[in-house]
Amino acid sequence: MRKPRLAVWKFASCDGCQLSLLDLEDELLAVADALDIAYFVEASRATAPGPYDLSLVEGSITTPHDAERIRAVRRKSRHLVTIGACATAGGIQALRNFADVREFAAAVYARPEYIDSLATSTPIAAHVPVDYELHGCPINKRQLLEVVSAFLAGRRPAVSSESVCMECKRRGNVCVMVAGGAACLGPVTHAGCGALCPACDRGCYGCYGPKETPNAPSLSHWLRGLGMDGRDLRRVYRTFNAGAEAFRQESDRHDG
Amino acid sequence: MLLDGLRDAGYGLIGPMRRDGAIVFDEIDGVADLPRGWTDEQEGGRYRLRERSDGAFFGFAHGPESLKRHLHVPHQELWRAERRDGGLDIVQVAPEAPRRAFIGARACDIHAVAIQDRVLTGGAYADPHYAARRRDVFIVAVNCGEPGGTCFCASMDAGPRATGGFDIALTELMDGGRHDLLLEPGSEAGRALLATLPAREASEADRKAAAAVTDTANRKMGRRLDAARAREMLSRVPEHPRWEEVADRCLSCGNCTQVCPTCFCTTEVDSSDLAVSTASRARQWDSCFTLDFSMLHGGPVRHSTRARYRQWMTHKLATWHEQFGTAGCVGCGRCITWCPVGIDITEETAAMTAREETP
Numbered sequence: 001m002r003k004p005r006l007a008v009w010k011f012a013s014c015d016g017c018q019l020s021l022l023d024l025e026d027e028l029l030a031v032a033d034a035l036d037i038a039y040f041v042e043a044s045r046a047t048a049p050g051p052y053d054l055s056l057v058e059g060s061i062t063t064p065h066d067a068e069r070i071r072a073v074r075r076k077s078r079h080l081v082t083i084g085a086c087a088t089a090g091g092i093q094a095l096r097n098f099a100d101v102r103e104f105a106a107a108v109y110a111r112p113e114y115i116d117s118l119a120t121s122t123p124i125a126a127h128v129p130v131d132y133e134l135h136g137c138p139i140n141k142r143q144l145l146e147v148v149s150a151f152l153a154g155r156r157p158a159v160s161s162e163s164v165c166m167e168c169k170r171r172g173n174v175c176v177m178v179a180g181g182a183a184c185l186g187p188v189t190h191a192g193c194g195a196l197c198p199a200c201d202r203g204c205y206g207c208y209g210p211k212e213t214p215n216a217p218s219l220s221h222w223l224r225g226l227g228m229d230g231r232d233l234r235r236v237y238r239t240f241n242a243g244a245e246a247f248r249q250e251s252d253r254h255d256g
Numbered sequence: 257m258l259l260d261g262l263r264d265a266g267y268g269l270i271g272p273m274r275r276d277g278a279i280v281f282d283e284i285d286g287v288a289d290l291p292r293g294w295t296d297e298q299e300g301g302r303y304r305l306r307e308r309s310d311g312a313f314f315g316f317a318h319g320p321e322s323l324k325r326h327l328h329v330p331h332q333e334l335w336r337a338e339r340r341d342g343g344l345d346i347v348q349v350a351p352e353a354p355r356r357a358f359i360g361a362r363a364c365d366i367h368a369v370a371i372q373d374r375v376l377t378g379g380a381y382a383d384p385h386y387a388a389r390r391r392d393v394f395i396v397a398v399n400c401g402e403p404g405g406t407c408f409c410a411s412m413d414a415g416p417r418a419t420g421g422f423d424i425a426l427t428e429l430m431d432g433g434r435h436d437l438l439l440e441p442g443s444e445a446g447r448a449l450l451a452t453l454p455a456r457e458a459s460e461a462d463r464k465a466a467a468a469v470t471d472t473a474n475r476k477m478g479r480r481l482d483a484a485r486a487r488e489m490l491s492r493v494p495e496h497p498r499w500e501e502v503a504d505r506c507l508s509c510g511n512c513t514q515v516c517p518t519c520f521c522t523t524e525v526d527s528s529d530l531a532v533s534t535a536s537r538a539r540q541w542d543s544c545f546t547l548d549f550s551m552l553h554g555g556p557v558r559h560s561t562r563a564r565y566r567q568w569m570t571h572k573l574a575t576w577h578e579q580f581g582t583a584g585c586v587g588c589g590r591c592i593t594w595c596p597v598g599i600d601i602t603e604e605t606a607a608m609t610a611r612e613e614t615p
Contacts, residue, residue, distance in 0.1 A: 027530065034530040146527065153528045153535075162510065162546040165596070169514035170330035170541050174276040174320060178594050179303045187509035187596045201276065212547045213561060215507045222301065222597045 004053035004152065007039035009073050011059025011066050012093055012121060016138035017084035018042050018058045023141050031145075034152055050076030054151055056144075057130075060086040060121045060243075062093060067118070067127060074128040081147060082124045085137035089209050090243030092137075094121040097243055098251075121243065134159065135190050137207040137240035143192055160191050161212040164204050168195035176203055183223050183236065188214040188246070205239060210246035220250060230255035258396070258424070258439070259286050261449050262357040267394055270326055271359030272319070277305060279319040281326070284359065291316065298404035298478070298589065300598025311435065314360055314428050317404030320594050322365045322517035323358055327389045328372055334385075334524075336536040351388035360398045361422065363415030364407075364588040368517030369395075370421055374580050375520050394445060397422035401469040405478035406589030408602055412483055414586040416473040418442075424450065427466035438466045479589060479602040483573065486605045487583070489612060490574040494566065498608045503562035505597055510543035512591035512599075513568065518584050523548065544568050569601060 008018050022043060024031060031037075038048040055077035061067050074080055085091050096104060097120045105112040124130055134147055134157075143159055150157035160166070164186035168175070176182040176198050184203030186195070190211040197204050210216070220233050228236070237251035259269060263286075271284040274291040284290065295308045296316045308315050338345045361369075369390075376386040400409075400416035409415030418425045423446035427438040438458055441447040458466075513519040523542035528535040542549055545564050550557035558564045576584030585601070592600045 030530045145530070149528055149530050149532075152530060153532045155526070155528070158525045158527060160546070160548060162543070162548070163507070165509040165511050166514065166541075166543060166546070169320075169511060172280070172321070172325065172330070174278040174280065175303075175511070175594055175596070177596050178301055179277040179305075181302075184596070187507040187511070213508050215505075215561065218505045218507055218597055221505075 003034065003036040005038040005048075005051075006035040007050070007052040007055045007073075007077065008037075008042065009039075009055060009057045009059075010042070011057065011070065011087065011124070012062040013059030013084065013086040013091065015042060015058070017087075017136075018056070020083075020139050020141040020144050021056070024145055027145055031148065035148070051078065052076060053078050054148070055080045057082045057087050057124050058084050060090045060093060060123060061127055062096075062118055062121045063116060064118060065116070070124060070127050079131045079151065080124075080128070081132045081134060081151075082130050083134045083139050083144065085135065085207065085209060085240040086121075087124045088133045088135050088244075089241045090121040090123050092240050092242070094243030095238060096121055097248075098238070123243065132157065135208045136192050140192050140194065162191050163187055163211045164189045164191050164193065164195050164198070164208070167191045167193070168198050171195050171199060173198045176201060177226075181226055183226060183228060183232075185219070185236065188216050188219050206237070206247065207240055209241035209244040214246045216246055216250035217253065220254065257453050258449070259357075259359065261452055262359075262394060262396075265394075265449070266355050267357035268354060269357055269359055270323075272314075272316070274305065278303060279305070279316055281319065281321040281323070281358075287313075290314075290360075295402060296404060298406045298593040300406065300592050300600050301595055302598070303593050310430055312402075312428055312430060313437075314398045314426075315402050317400070317402060317407055318362055318365070318588065318590070320515045320590060322515075322588070322590075323361060323369050324372065324517050324519075326356065326358070327369065327393070328376065328386050328520060329389070331538060331540045332385050332522075333536060333538045336534060339533045351385045353388040353391055355392040357394040357396060359396045360426075361395050361418075362398060362400055362409075362588070363418040364409040364412075364586040365517050366395065366397055366418055366421040367409075367412075367414040367586045368588070371518045371580065371582060371584065371586070372520055374582075375518075378580070395422040395424075395442075397425040397442070399425060399427040399466065399470050400473045401428060403473050403477050404589055404593065406592040406600075407477050407587065408479040408481050408589060409587035410474050410477050411479075411481040411602075412583060412585055412587035414588075416477075417470040422446070427469050429462065429465045429469065431465050431468070436462070438462055479587075479592070479600070481573075481585075481587065481602045481605055482609065483583060483585075485609055486573045487577060489609055490570045493608060493612060496608055496612070498604065498611065499562045499566050502565055502599060502604055503560065505599055506545075506561050506565050507596060508545045508561045508564055509596060510545040511594050511596060513543040513545060514541060515590040515594045516572075517588060517590070518572075518586060519543070521549070544571075569604065572601070573605065 185206035186204035190208035397418035
């Protein structure tokens with residue numbers, strides 16, 4: 001039987017999510033056994049042309065060139081899975097969506113006229129149909145393995161969209177917000193990291209974006225009681241998933 | 257001495273200990289691990305430890321954890337399947353049955369164990385994993401002298417005095433400057449262990465002092481709930497406007513159900529490896545507050561947070577009776593304390609009863 005062909009694509013991103021694939025040190029040989037790694041320039045200069053059975057797409061769309069390129073990627077991919085906060089929500093670079101990107105370019109570059117950039121950073125799904133989205137900044141390599149395994153077995157990935165609190169409690173962490181008064185986005189954030197930060201006595205930063213049915217206004221109300229002001233609240237929702245709808249809306253409700 | 261006796265009898269010790277700003281229920285080595293001289297302040301969405309000057313061993317209410325974590329574990333692999341010679345080998349995961357003594361279980365938590373016994377082993381389909389973990393358990397109860405600010409076990413007839421379900425019950429006596437422990441056997445195993453301890457027979461005065469401890473605790477309950485009225489009322493108010501109001505605050509994060517000592521719901525998670533040669537099924541704690549919980553063909557049955565909160569509270573206080581013969585709530589108050597936004601089941605019940613609207 002022919003092995004399914006895998007491609008890994010990069011758009012506007014830091015490469016951290018595709019590195020998660022290489023971080024699967026103990027399973028990498030099994031991945032290479034199960035899939036024909038046809039296009040993965042982070043790993044090898046040897047590339048093979050499409051079509052591909054599974055495309056993993058990292059990064060957001062920030063240039064006219066990339067807006068075209070993602071269409072080409074879609075055309076030669078049977079299944080397209082986006083990985084990470086950039087590809088699923090626009091990433092940290094979606095902060096430009098709240099500002100004027102031309103001003104940024106003028107402040108940073110000596111010759112801003114060479115910069116051909118879109119006014120916004122948008123997720124892949126805003127441009128082409130996406131078969132599955134894996135959240136996280138960066139993604140959890142165990143979840144990536146699960147998504148790839150599920151693809152190979154032809155089943156639905158066991159990736160829950162419940163809150164980080166569910167993972168936190170199963171893990172036996174003491175709640176950093178209730179017992180420590182820390183600001184924590186866990187109750188509105190998509191599970192997947194395994195409640196990493198609360199396990200290190202830090203509040204959740206919301207790296208995995210909004211969970212299913214998030215109630216950010218109620219959480220914000222409580223966070224105000226813990227001492228956060230409007231500026232704090234605006235900033236706490238405007239990080240890696242600033243462009244995700246629930247976080248964007250909630251950040252807009254508070255004064256900067 | 258008691259703990260040494262239990263350890264000599266081969267029991268692993270699970271008891272209260274201080275960790276990460278709370279009192280958790282975990283493996284302890286001995287008396288030195290107990291949170292002696294600490295107490296907890298509990299309010300809706302707020303928990304803090306505070307030192308107390310009297311050196312009490314059990315001068316706190318409880319932390320986020322109960323016996324549930326150890327008997328109905330958060331994650332349990334059920335079976336594995338391996339592809340072999342064109343067929344499938346299915347291997348059942350054998351239940352574990354560790355011999356363990358739980359030190360300092362409160363009356364509310366012992367009632368919760370009895371409820372989980374009924375749910376998980378009482379019907380036609382007993383859970384072998386729970387049954388195995390439950391089998392060889394020795395329970396040292398502590399009669400509560402210091403209920404938390406969110407406690408209402410007295411309203412649910414589940415405390416503060418342990419009335420059964422233990423092997424030994426202990427009351428910490430500190431009246432008149434003394435520091436004694438009054439021990440009462442609750443089973444043959446408890447009686448046998450007590451006989452090995454160098455203790456004196458309790459006097460009538462000791463017994464009175466012990467009764468006074470729980471009498472005082474009874475008066476110091478931080479919360480109250482009219483359980484009979486709640487049960488009767490909840491079946492009639494599916495459209496009460498209060499459901500919408502609480503849904504505005506509820507985060508549907510699931511914390512209340514995870515810290516609840518009686519909540520038993522689980523979900524099953526399947527996995528397979530890259531070569532599709534092995535697969536396994538595990539179950540883990542779930543919550544009626546997740547969307548997946550009520551997912552049927554076509555979508556979740558309880559899509560709104562309103563529907564999910566209503567389901568949870570109605571089940572706890574009303575429909576649990578019809579299903580299992582008791583309430584599903586023991587009044588431990590953990591769902592109030594550990595709710596990130598301090599939603600209070602006693603307050604919700606009172607508000608609904610006060611503003612009951614007939615359809």
